[in-house]
Amino acid sequence: MQIEILEIRDHLSRFVPFADLPEDSLNLIAGQIEVAYFKAGSDILQYGAPIHELHYVRSGAVEIYRRSGELHNRLSEGDIFGQVGLLRSNKVRFPARAIEDSLIYFIPAAVFAQLCQQHDAFAEFVEAEGQSRLKSAVESQGQASELIKLKVQALISREPVCVSSDTSVQLAAQVMTAESVSSLVITAPAPDNQNMVGILTDRDLRTRVLAAGLASGSPVSQVMSPDPITIQSHDSVFAAMLCMLRHNIHHLPVVQQRRPIGLISLSDIIRYESQSSLYLVNAIFNQNSVEGLQSLLPDLRASFVRLVNEQATAQMIGSAMSGIGRAFCQRLLQLAEQELGAPPVPYCFMVNGSMARDEQLVVTDQDNALVLDDRFDPALHDEYFAQLAQFVSDGLAACGYSYCKGGIMASNRQWRQPLKQWRQYFSQWIEQPNPRTLLNSSIFFDLEGIYGQTELVDELKQLLAQKASSSPAFLAAMARNALNRTPPLGIFRNFVMETDGRQKHIINLKGRGTAPLTDLIRVHALACGSQAQNSLLRLDAISKTQLLQPEALDKLRYALEFLSKVRIQHQARAVSEGSEANNYIEPAQVSASERHNLKEAFQVLNHAQKFMRFRYPAQPGQKP
Incomplete structure (x- = not known):
C-alpha cells in the first residue's frame, strides 16, 4: 500500500466516526480520497450548491454557518462536515468557509453511502447533530442493572396487614404476632378504612409504648408514624432504595393509585443486594464508635464501584453516595449527643455543596454548618456545640470525608450561628454581593437540613x-x-x-x-x-x-x-x-x-x- 494512503488511513483511525471502523473499510476510504487545499477566507461550500463528497478536516480550521449567516460551529482537525447535504438531496445545507489555510479530504458519496449501510455506528453518528450524539452516548452509558429494572411490586409477597387508627396498641401487637409481620399499615376508622393514615413498626412499640410506659389500651394513632413516605408499585427497587437512604427508614408502604397494596422492608431489598448502599447505611447506624464507622470505608468504596459497574446513572450514584454521606453525619451526631448529652437548645445540622444536591461522589470534602435556635446564647451554649461540631468534623475526616480547605465546617465559629444570624448572612450576601460573599453564596446556596430541627433550614430555603x-x-x-x-x-x-x-x-x-x-x-x-x-x-x-x-x-x-x-x-x-x-x-x-x-x-x-x-x-x- 502506498505510503500516502497508509498515512491517510492512520489519520482517519484517530477520529470518530472512523475510529471504530474495521481495517478493510479504512483502506477503502483511504484509497478513494481526494485532497483539496483552501486558503484562509475562502469558501468551501455554498448554500444550495450540489455536494457529492463528505468533507474531513485534515489540517486547519473551518467555520460552518446556518442558512441565515449565523455561525453554527467551528471545526478543526478530525472533524467532518457536509454530511447533512449528502443525506438530504445532495444539496449544501450548511455553508462552510476556511478560516485558516486548510487541507480537506473529500470522501466520495458512494463510499459514504456504503459506510452508512454497513456500519450502524457510523450511520448513527453522521445522522445525528451534537445534542443527539450526546444523548445517545448518555443513554448507552445508562444500561440498567437488575435493581433498576426490577419493579417494587416484585418484592411484595403478601397484602399489607392493616388495622384502624382506633385499634389499641395491645391488639395491634397481637395482630403483628399472629401475622408474623414487623409492621402494620394504619388506616382511618370505618367507613374510610381504605385510606392509609400511618404506619406502626416493632420499633414504635418498643420506643413509644414500652419504653414510654404507655397504657396498652391506648390507640395506635398515638404511637404510629403519621403520613408515611410511600412509593408507587411501578417504581424501581433502586428508587425504593434511594428513598430509604434519603429518609433513613426501614419500612416503605407500596401504593397503587394511592391505595396500599404492600409493605417492603430493608431486608427485602438486602436479599437482592447483599452489598447495597442500604446495607451499608444499616451497618453505619449499627456502629457505636468513630473507629467502627471508619472500618466501613472499604465498604463505601466497594458500594461506589458496584453502582458504577452496574451502570447506574450519574444521578442515581450521586443520590446513593449522598445518602451514605448523610448516614455517616447522622450517626456521628447521635454518638456526639450520647457523649455530650442532650443539646441545650434545638439545632439543625446543615450540609452544603454536593451532598445537599444529592450529587456526592467518592472524592469529596466536608461542607456543613449548624443552624441554631434563636434562643442560643454563646456564653451558655457555644461550648457544647463547638464540641459537637468538632466531634462530627473529625469523625467525617476519619471516614474519608476530608476537611474543607476553605473552613466551611460547623467547627468554624462563623458557621455555627442562630437562625436570625443566618437570615442576616443570606440577606446581606444577596443585597450586597462582593467576591467573598459570592463564594459563600455558591457554597451555602446548595443547602439541606439532615438532622435535628430541619424546619430551621427550610426557613432559609424559603x-x-x-x-x-x-x-x-x-x-x-x-x-x-x-x-x-x-x-x-x-x-x-x-x-x-x-x-x-x-x-x-x-x-x-x-x-x-x-x-x-x-x-x-x-x-x-x-x-x-x-x-x-x-x-x-x-x-x-x-x-x-x-x-x-x-x-x-x-x-x-x-x-x-x-x-x-x-x-x-x-x-x-x-x-x-x-x-x-x-x-x-x-x-x-x-x-x-x-x-x-x-x-x-x-x-x-x-x-x-x-x-x-x-x-x-x-x-x-x-x-x-
Missing part, C-alpha cells in the same frame, strides 16, 4: 428563593462569578490542557466541567424562585418557566450526565486499582468517541455560559 429571584443585581453578580470557570476548549474546539503539578496534559472534569455546569444551573434556578437543590430537579423547575428553551434544557441535562459519568467511571477505575481517585483525565488516554463526546459536552457548557452573560447583564456600577 428566604433564599424569595429574595434571590427578585434581585437582578445579585443574579448578575452570581452569573459573572459562575463564568470564572470555563470549559477547556480553545477557539477551534481543541482541548486546552492544564497541569496539577504531578500530571501534564490533563483536564479537570469537575473544575472545568461539572462545577461550572452546576453553577449556571443554580443561577437559573434562583432566578425562577426554585427551592430544588439537585441540578436535574432544578432543570425541571426551570422548564416550567420561559427562562430556557426545551432544547437548551435537554442539552444541559445530557452534558451534565455525560461529564458526571466520565468523572464517575474515572474515579471507579482508580478505586478498583487501589490508587488515589481524582477528577483529572488525560484525553490521550480515552477513546476517540469519548473525546468527541467530551468536546460536545464542553461545547454545550460554552454556549450556556454565553447565554447566561446575555441573560443576566451587569447592573449599573458592576464590572461587565
